[in-house]
Amino acid sequence: MFFDSHAHYNDEKFDFDREELILSFKDNKVSNFVNVSDSIRSSYKCIDIAEKYDFAYCSVGVHPHEVKNMTESDLDTIKKLCEHEKVVAIGEIGLDYYYNYSPKDVQKKWFERQLILANEINMPVIIHMRDATEDTVNIIRENPVPKGVLHCFSGSVETAKIALNLGYYISFAGPLTFKNAKGILDVAKYVPDDRILIETDSPYLSPEPVRGKRNSSLHIHHIAEKLAELRGTDVTNIAKITSDNAKELFNIR
Numbered sequence: 315m316f317f318d319s320h321a322h323y324n325d326e327k328f329d330f331d332r333e334e335l336i337l338s339f340k341d342n343k344v345s346n347f348v349n350v351s352d353s354i355r356s357s358y359k360c361i362d363i364a365e366k367y368d369f370a371y372c373s374v375g376v377h378p379h380e381v382k383n384m385t386e387s388d389l390d391t392i393k394k395l396c397e398h399e400k401v402v403a404i405g406e407i408g409l410d411y412y413y414n415y416s417p418k419d420v421q422k423k424w425f426e427r428q429l430i431l432a433n434e435i436n437m438p439v440i441i442h443m444r445d446a447t448e449d450t451v452n453i454i455r456e457n458p459v460p461k462g463v464l465h466c467f468s469g470s471v472e473t474a475k476i477a478l479n480l481g482y483y484i485s486f487a488g489p490l491t492f493k494n495a496k497g498i499l500d501v502a503k504y505v506p507d508d509r510i511l512i513e514t515d516s517p518y519l520s521p522e523p524v525r526g527k528r529n530s531s532l533h534i535h536h537i538a539e540k541l542a543e544l545r546g547t548d549v550t551n552i553a554k555i556t557s558d559n560a561k562e563l564f565n566i567r
Contacts (some may be wrong), residue, residue, distance in 0.1 A: 315345035316344050316345065316553050317344075317345055317347070318346070318347040319511045319513045319556075319563075320406075320465050322349065322517065323335075323347075323516065324349065324356050324359035325516075325517050327528055336367060338532070339532070344532065345557060347371070347531050348370075348372060349363050350406050350440060352379065353380045357372075357373075357391075361374070361398055364400035364401075365400060372400055372401055373401065373402065374401055375392055375404040375428055376407065377406055377407070378421045379415040381424040381425075382416035392428070401437075403439060403563075404431065406441065407429070407440070409425055409444070410446065411446040422453065425450075425453055429459055433457065433460065439463075441454070441462055441465060442465060447473055454477070455480065458480070460481075464482055464484055466515050466519065467485060467501060468489060474501045474505060478505070478509055482509075483563050484501065484510060485510075485511035486498070486512055487537060488514065488529065488533075488537060490502055490540050490541065491522040491525075493522065503544050507555050508555070510559060511559055514533060515529065538552045
């Protein structure tokens with residue numbers, strides 16, 4: 315059974331079949347998933363979805379795209395929402411210099427503030443990092459947290475080493491299966507068994523051979539199969555170690 319550590323089932327692309335899709339997971343070897351927020355509004359939606367299914371969990375937090383409108387009261391809201399039994403992390407938070415929908419200084423400010431909050435209330439974090447490796451590494455070094463994951467990792471082995479030394483997990487998504495995947499393949503071989511996760515980032519980043527279509531947790535086996543190939547093991551082992559790691563990261567017993 316697979317644990318999808320990062321998905322967005324509050325996305326409108328699932329409005330027409332959300333419940334039917336989620337109810338099909340267990341029959342398709344998906345045991346659990348974490349529904350990840352990107353704004354205060356979506357944090358509430360993520361909780362609503364997680365409440366409906368005993369195998370669903372969620373995170374709350376504000377994505378770098380959305381922090382341009384973030385306020386102190388939003389931080390208080392995140393803290394309060396973290397008291398909910400289905401909330402297992404703060405995220406996704408971080409830096410995105412590819413799109414720069416929010417000014418860089420604003421991104422850094424609220425990334426740091428959300429990390430500080432996570433440390434204060436002992437919550438894991440889910441980190442988004444795109445074209446912002448140096449600043450992300452500096453900020454997570456300066457703002458330690460109990461546990462965290464770099465989601466949809468696309469960095470180098472060197473960056474992975476730094477993150478691992480800081481106690482982070484590394485999560486792999488659809489791009490691992492892409493024909494143009496290069497450096498990420500080396501990272502997938504390098505990360506130790508006890509620090510590796512898999513995710514779909516649904517509805518985005520569909521893996522080969524369904525690239526270009528709407529993604530869902532039903533496709534997570536493609537990522538696991540590629541990971542097994544790279545690491546010289548079998549899919550059953552990948553499913554077990556990544557599920558165990560997700561439960562350890564998110565304090566799910």
